[in-house]
Amino acid sequence: MRLVYVTLKYLAVCLWSMFVIAPFLWALSTSFKDFNSVTGGATYIPWVDFEPSLEGWRVLLRSPAQGGVNIVEPYFNSIFVTCSASLISIILGTLAAYALSRFTFKAGFVKNNDITFFFISQRIMPPIVLSIPFFIMLGKLGLLDSLMGLIVVYIVLLMPIAVWIMVDFFNKVPKEIDETALIDGCNPYQAFYKVVLPNSIPGLIVAGLFCMIFGWTDFFFAFILTFTEVQLLPVAIVALNSSITPWWSLSAAALVCVAPLIVVAFIVERYLSKGNLSGALK
Amino acid sequence: MNFKHKYLFLLPGLLVLLGILIFPIGFTVRLSLSSWDSFFPGLDFIGLENYIRLFTDDLRFWEAFLRLSFLSITTVFLQYVIGFSLALMVWKEIRFQRFFRVLFLIPMMTTPVIMTVIWRTFFHESLGPVNDFFSLFGVTPLWLSDEHLALVTVIIVEVWQWTPFMFLLLLAGLLSLPKEPFLAASIDGAGPIRKFVYVTFPLMAPISIGAIIIRLIEASKIMDTVYVLTSGGPGTATETSSFYIFIKGLREFQFGYSAALSFTYLIIMIISLTIIAKVLVKLMIRSN
Secondary structure, three states: OHHHHHHHHHHHHHHHHHHHHHHHHHHHHHHOOOHHHHHOOOOOOEOOOEOOOOHHHHHHHOOHHHOOOOOHHHHHHHHHHHHHHHHHHHHHHHHHHHHHHHOOOEEOOEEHHHHHHHHHHOOOOOHHHHHHHHHHHHHHHOOOOOHHHHHHHHHHHHHHHHHHHHHHHHHHOOHHHHHHHHHOOOOHHHHHHHHHHHHHHHHHHHHHHHHHHHHHOOOHHHHHHOOOOOOOHHHHHHHHHHOOOOHHHHHHHHHHHHHHHHHHHHHHHHHHHHOHHHHHOO | OOOOHHHHHHHHHHHHHHHHHHHHHHHHHHHOOOOOOOOOOOOOOOOOHHHHHHHHOOHHHHHHHHHHHHHHHHHHHHHHHHHHHHHHHHHOOOOOHHHHHHHHHHHHHOOHHHHHHHHHHHOOOOOOHHHHHHHHHOOOOOOOOOHHHHHHHHHHHHHHHHHHHHHHHHHHHHHOOOOHHHHHHHHOOOOHHHHHHHHHHHHHHHHHHHHHHHHHHHHOOOOHHHHHHOOOOOOOOOOOHHHHHHHHHHHOOOHHHHHHHHHHHHHHHHHHHHHHHHHHHHHHHHOO
């Protein structure tokens, strides 16, 4: 009975693992193909099924004028936009979360929980609802098709995540530590900066990771609010898809784009195993 | 503590968020009362005409909405069942525990549209590996151009992409559970199934509700996957609300009408998610 149970468990886990890995393996294999081995039907193993070629990867390094694919510039744009928006969201979100966790606010019927809910509920907003007014608003401000404009929009996407994670986190940091700091003669800013923040690093890291994930993987706003001047990575890669579809360079570009955040999976797992995440995610 | 300072902590974030959001929302409402389109760009006032058209003469919107409800409920249900099973499997002793945990998290770290581009080649009807496999049995299903199957393909991709998120929230929950109830159950001689039904599941109810609601919120915005995988096709077979509004607004440039669509969609979303949350809380807490 126990043996059957254990066998089934490993079977299920391995099946799901294969499903998870399949598209990556397929993309990896495709990235080494050329025209003939793609259009001749599905092939899998290099040297056995098809003769590998490095064309797909070489194209990534060439400039568009030489028939290459332009992903180097979008890559840096993506990194810049994601990092700036995450940083601003984390700073503003952490300050607000600290206030919501430590002080009581009351304005009419609006209390702390309502303010917290207001922040978090912005995730309910479907991007499409904001897209048309943002399109017109950024157009009027001359921020359409610019990195600045995207950063402004991404703050709306990311700040709710930062507030959500940090409020829960601060609620678990004992109040006594700020009170002790105040008694020792710190003003509230020093207490926050010198005592509370250093104790909140795990929460800050988790919030930062989640902001990075949701910023890096967003496609919709970048797609609608930029055209030619600036391009973010997902948009650049989806644009490849609509042309005659050179699957080899498409796969190579996709793998390059997806790679950096896979490191994040390792970091998140670390936190999970140490039990730090359960406090931050509730 | 000095209470003057508390506003200095709260206000920067709150004001930035309000500042960025007030205009778009107010503008959407105002725009929905106008006939702004590519022929006549400007804010005139036509009253509730757009809303009347939406409620009386736009079957496509309501079809898209039903399809979206079906898609989100199905995908979130599958994600919950699979995510919970996976979390339970790697919760306790298993070989290569860390390897499996990392692996199961990876899909949510990848950019959905980019993986969808890969999935498109994966499900390609003549050149992809899926039909290469099925051709062994002499069939070649039309994964992307059959109207029912295309919906299944969207569900498969969504489940692949977002089960990890469910898995992450549920595993974090499992790891934070107290040990005593399990010990007590063991002493009473409960087997693994009874332990799950009477201890694990009730303890996990609040976390489950949270995870399901978060995923439902995110799933109700499905749009990227559909855009890349099928472009809403064949015909309108995989069109969701967001995608329909996108076509009306940013392809046909009927700004006024699409603002009315957006606003209605937002209101329906808020109301239905609130109801679902209340019902879930009732169901799962009562089952204890």
